[in-house]
Structure formats: C-alpha cells, structure tokens
Amino acid sequence: MKAELTEALRLYLVTDPALHGGRGVAQTCEEALCAGVKFVQLRDKNASTLSLYNSAVELRNLCHAHSSYFVVNDRIDVAMAVGADGVHLGQSDMPAGLARSILGPNAVIGVSVRTVEQAQKAMIDGADYIAANLVFSTNTKKDIKEPLGLDMVSALSDASSLPLIAIGGINPENTPTVMNAGCAGVAVVTAIMNADSPASEVARFLEALSL
DSSP: OOHHHHHHTTEEEEOOTTOSTTSOHHHHHHHHHHHTOOEEEEOOTTOOHHHHHHHHHHHHHHHHHTTOEEEEESOHHHHHHHTOSEEEEOTTSSOHHHHHHHHOTTSEEEEEESSHHHHHHHHHTTOSEEEEEOSSOOTTOTTOOSOOOHHHHHHHHHHOSSOEEEESSOOTTTHHHHHHTTOSEEEESHHHHTOSOHHHHHHHHHHHHTO
C-alpha cells in the first residue's frame, strides 16, 4: 500500500445527505478538505443513480483539486463512471475480491467489518483497508444495534495487517483512545458534517490524532 494512502486514512470523512449544517454536502466537504482532510467517502443510500452520479462528479473534482482520495460507498458503477479512486463496501455489497477484479489493481477498496473472520477475508480478498463498523453508538448507523466496543476494535486490528479505521460515534475526545486500540485512523460523519465550523472541527481531530 502506498504510504500516502495510509496517511490519508488517519482522518476519513464520510458524507451524509441530511447532515451539512445548511451549507450543503459539497461546501462542507470543501471546508473540511481545505482544513486538512485527505480522504472522503460519498455515502447516500437513498439517492437516485443520476443524483449520486452528479454528487460524485462534484466531490471527485473537489477531492482531486486538494490532492485527496475520493471513494463511493457501495456503488462500483458510479465510482467507475466518475473516475473515483475506489469504493467502500459493506458486508451485503459486492465481495471485495470481485470488486478488485472489476476495478483493477490500483483502485482503493475498503470493507466494513464487525468480526475477526470478516477482517481476515477482506485481507485475503485484496482490500486496502478495513473499517470497524460502529465502535460507539451513533444515529447515522440505524441498521446496527450493538456497538463493537474497544476490545473488539483491538481484536480486529490484530486479525489483519490492513490499516483499520474506526467509525461510529467518533469525536475528538475519544479519538486518542480509539487510536490506542490499534486503529490507523478514524472515520467521521456527524462531528464534521454537522459542525458549525467543519474547518475548526477538523483542526480538533488533527490535534487529537497527534497525541
């Protein structure tokens, strides 16, 4: 894996169509990118294909203008259509190995995991990173009831040589604890997307990540 990708994963922004502080998703992402975010995932489960495509074009352009990575959640077709850097896949999406065969060796592929077995399979299938899916409770993950907790995060980190990022209820205050559990980075939705000042919140996260 490229060293710059590993570094970019330290602070990973996931979009939400309902959380943007009235600024809109694109402006919120631009403010975060200007403040130092280097990895953005477009996530919109309910958008039409055309709407998702249009959003992806806009965010791809923003991310690449800031020399940052851009991936699309779930939708390999949209990622390919807009020239995204890759995709992020859940356990009910296309298997990472098949996605790799379609997207090629240079694509960035991430996989959400909740068990040691899933983490190991993602590594075997050729994923570039894994995400511990729902570390703490959060309103943005309504389909998962039980948070993993830090002990499972550590187990997932030990189960794979891939960089592990934590998602779910992450804020600047708990970031050092999550990183100490074996994570290479944190994925953030609400704390940045819905902040009064995304740039200020990014600065707080970057400070926490340096501890």
